[in-house]
Amino acid sequence: MRTPAPLPPGAPGRFLVSEALANGVSAKRLRAADLATPHRGVRIATEPPAFFTGRDQDRRQAVAAAGWKYAPRLKDWQFFSHETALALLGAPLPEPPHEVGLHVSAHRPRREPRIAGVGGHRLQTRDPAWFVTRTGFRVEDAARAWRQAGTLWGLDDLIAAADFLVLPRTRLATIDELETEVELMGDTGDGRLTRALREVRVGAESAGETRSRLLVTRSGLPEPVLQYELFDAHGLFVARLDAAYPEYRLAFEYDGRHHADPQQFAKDADRWEAIRKTGWRLVRILSHHVRGGSPAAVSMVREALRECGWHG
Structure with a gap:
């Protein structure tokens, strides 16, 4: 098999056929098997770069x-x-x-x-x-x-x-x-x-946080304070809580991550313990708690609120 003729020096990973022809690339070269045609008049010479990492x-x-x-x-x-x-x-x-x-x-x-x-x-x-x-x-x-x-x-x-x-x-x-x-x-x-x-609020940092908040508030439970900063009795910062009820010393957080990193899990566990030591209660909502016709997240937060003194 013959090696395709090179493209002009500096040719980008994707380009217009008309521009390539104007720069001296032959029509035969533009039909070579190493060039993809995603749309009429466009050729792709390389795979797209990675634009996103992380969730989704x-x-x-x-x-x-x-x-x-x-x-x-x-x-x-x-x-x-x-x-x-x-x-x-x-x-x-x-x-x-x-x-x-x-x-x-x-x-x-x-x-x-x-x-x-x-x-x-x-x-x-x-x-x-x-x-x-x-x-x-x-x-x-x-x-x-x-x-x-x-x-x-x-x-x-x-x-x-x-x-x-x-x-x-x-x-x-x-x-x-x-x-x-x-x-x-x-x-x-x-x-x-x-x-x-x-129902838009400033402070929800993920779709999971938004959806868990909507489930809670639409069920008639109080509106939480988003991104609440918790300090201990000495005024030292302890944690930033996704959704909090300061009056009841209660917070809930959505955790949709899958902890494959033992170090990250250990860090989170230390954080949870630090929150507990301040006298606050933390309800952790996982992905399966927000699914289904009667999501468990609602009853989890409702029961915790009542145990913390809420009589709504």
Whole structure:
């Protein structure tokens, strides 16, 4: 088998056929077996880089890889939007089997893409607000992308995504900005975004934390204080608690991790003991506690509250 002719020096891992031809690459070379064709007019010479690590890595990477392969086709006025933008920004994804699609938008009078496998959207005449992420993707403004996903995602998925966007460490949006976007551009037909905004809170650092909080508060239990800092009797910092009831010296936390690291487990065990020594009680909610028709998380928190003096 003959070795394919080299591409021009400095050729990127993905490129447009038209640009390659303009730089002297032959049409025959562009049909070689070592080049993939993810979309008409695009060639891929290498595998996409790893964009995400950690929780939900495979699903996020799939979205990022699809965007990376399509990116050479983006016109100057086009950008990734809707749920694609949320995924590329790192927001929690809906539970499987929902698969995040590839969405590309443009503002009128410009045209959206019309190509198989891509959801093209022609948005209202409006000043663009897209920006480039640290990983190099041109994405829609976070608040706008969240509103656009309103017809694609369920209520709790939208709340979890909004909780992520308004986290101080992400600084992608504020609750006021989300509310303003919905007021300006409209809600879904069922008012889903407005309903979601009523339950968005600053402080939930994972989808698991959001979902466990929603289960607890929707069952009629008190609203917890998020990210409560606990100090001992000497004023020394002990722990930051995901969701706390200071009046009852009770907290609950969602722990969806699988501890394969003995050192991490030992560190967590020391933390739990330090919390106990302050006189606080900690309810640990695991992933199976939030599943099913009658999730155990609700009864766990309710019983703990009553034992700590709550009479609601």
